[in-house]
Amino acid sequence: MRLTFLGLGLFLLFRLAPAALGAGLKECDNGVECISVTPKSAEYTFDCHKVDGGGDASGIPVFFLHGFPEWSGMYIPLMKYLKEQGGFTSFACNQRGYSPTASPENVEEYDYNILKADVLDIAAELGYEQFHLVAHDHGAVLGWTVAQESDRVVSFTSLSIPHPDVFSDALYGPNADRSQQMASQYFDMFTRDNSASIKGNFWYMSLGLTSGRWKEYDDKYSDYGPSDFQKALWWYNGAQSAGKMAGPPAFTVTELTMEGQYSVAFLRGVFGMPDEEVVDGIEQTNKVGMIDVPTLFVCGKNDPAILCDNEYSYNTENYVSKDYLHLVVDCEHDLTSCGGDEQEKVNRMVWQRIRTA
Numbered sequence: 001m002r003l004t005f006l007g008l009g010l011f012l013l014f015r016l017a018p019a020a021l022g023a024g025l026k027e028c029d030n031g032v033e034c035i036s037v038t039p040k041s042a043e044y045t046f047d048c049h050k051v052d053g054g055g056d057a058s059g060i061p062v063f064f065l066h067g068f069p070e071w072s073g074m075y076i077p078l079m080k081y082l083k084e085q086g087g088f089t090s091f092a093c094n095q096r097g098y099s100p101t102a103s104p105e106n107v108e109e110y111d112y113n114i115l116k117a118d119v120l121d122i123a124a125e126l127g128y129e130q131f132h133l134v135a136h137d138h139g140a141v142l143g144w145t146v147a148q149e150s151d152r153v154v155s156f157t158s159l160s161i162p163h164p165d166v167f168s169d170a171l172y173g174p175n176a177d178r179s180q181q182m183a184s185q186y187f188d189m190f191t192r193d194n195s196a197s198i199k200g201n202f203w204y205m206s207l208g209l210t211s212g213r214w215k216e217y218d219d220k221y222s223d224y225g226p227s228d229f230q231k232a233l234w235w236y237n238g239a240q241s242a243g244k245m246a247g248p249p250a251f252t253v254t255e256l257t258m259e260g261q262y263s264v265a266f267l268r269g270v271f272g273m274p275d276e277e278v279v280d281g282i283e284q285t286n287k288v289g290m291i292d293v294p295t296l297f298v299c300g301k302n303d304p305a306i307l308c309d310n311e312y313s314y315n316t317e318n319y320v321s322k323d324y325l326h327l328v329v330d331c332e333h334d335l336t337s338c339g340g341d342e343q344e345k346v347n348r349m350v351w352q353r354i355r356t357a
Contacts, residue, residue: 025049025073025094031083032076036101037093039121044102046122048072048093051079053086060130060154062354063123064092067137067160069207069232071098074136074336078347085351088132093122095139097231110231110238112145119146130154132354136335137161138235145244147295148288155357157296157350159335160306163319168246168284170312177312181248181281183305185264188250188274191237196230199270204229243286250279294323296353298346300331300338325353 025047028034033052038045049072053061062082064075072092082088096102096118097110104110119142123131132155135143140161147156161167170177171184189195189203196204208229239245250273256265273279297316299308307313309328317324327349331338335346 037122037125039125041121046093046102047099048091049076051083051090053083053089060132061128062088062090062132062134065135065139065143067139068235078336081347082351086355097234103231107234107237110234112142112238112242112244115142115238116146120150134350141239141245144288147293148291153293155294155353157353159298160300160303160308160333162308162313163316164244164288165319166312166315171248172246172281172283177310180307182251182261182264183307184248185251186267187247188278189271190233195233197226201226240282243284246284247278247282249281250274291320292322294357295320296325296349298327298335300333300335301328303333305333
């Protein structure tokens with residue numbers, strides 16, 4: 001869901017690393033096991049990190065879903081924390097479009113209904129009928145969907161993303177949040193045909209080649225290219241094709257500039273206005289609905305892309321029927337790497353959500 005440099009100008013254009021992000025697993029020691037999972041119901045193999053908790057009392061594991069353009073390794077510190085605090089076993093997989101042996105070549109293969117099936121199929125293949133779910137960014141949009149549509153989820157934690165129905169209402173319709181609409185202008189740019197390679201490989205160069213924020217925990221490709229990065233971008237197409245997420249109306253360069261949205265105005269200048277069918281926005285056509293499991297929503301109040309501390313976001317509590325918790329921390333978008341006391345708050349609240357569920 002995030003755009004790494006929103007609110008920070010154009011600095012990403014100058015932060016290109018010699019190695020590109022990819023799907024080869026790293027950090028496969030020091031209590032972390034790297035495994036491959038091939039669900040019986042699927043033709044794909046997913047690369048996963050596992051931290052064995054040693055047998056917690058519940059026997060229910062924790063599954064982590066990464067977002068865009070993130071990787072399973074981002075969760076390793078939190079997975080180790082959950083083991084230390086409560087003996088929880090946890091899994092984090094590079095998802096469809098990220099694991100090289102689970103990266104189909106067609107945009108239709110990234111529909112959210114298919115992505116949801118991946119989560120459930122991986123858990124089943126590992127032998128777990130129930131699990132806790134923790135998800136960030138685009139993984140959290142998917143996580144809300146999984147939590148609502150499956151009785152196998154025991155608890156759900158969303159990092160950075162409010163309930164998709166709430167978020168969609170902020171993007172499109174009479175109750176929209178104009179500032180969130182402006183912050184999300186990149187949606188129509190991400191979902192265009194060949195979006196990773198158009199405009200001189202703009203998104204691949206500015207996002208796909210940037211060095212990782214999780215350092216030794218990042219996964220890398222040595223030969224990663226725009227066609228591979230495209231598969232990560234297709235998650236945006238998949239959310240909208242399933243009707244789970246709205247899209248904002250497109251603002252002109254002039255409108256964005258007049259409201260001080262200079263970096264977004266620059267992007268609009270590069271990509272131009274979208275096609276007529278999406279210029280007025282895209283409606284959410286398939287509501288996620290009420291969540292009936294204990295849920296935690298963690299918001300970084302300084303997040304420049306998902307304005308989760310805006311008033312609209314607090315409506316999330318009206319979409320959770322059981323034991324809802326809401327934590328606002330002094331972080332930006334990356335709630336697994338904000339560090340210090342704020343990181344401790346996030347980690348502890350995630351642990352408490354799982355423990356008490």
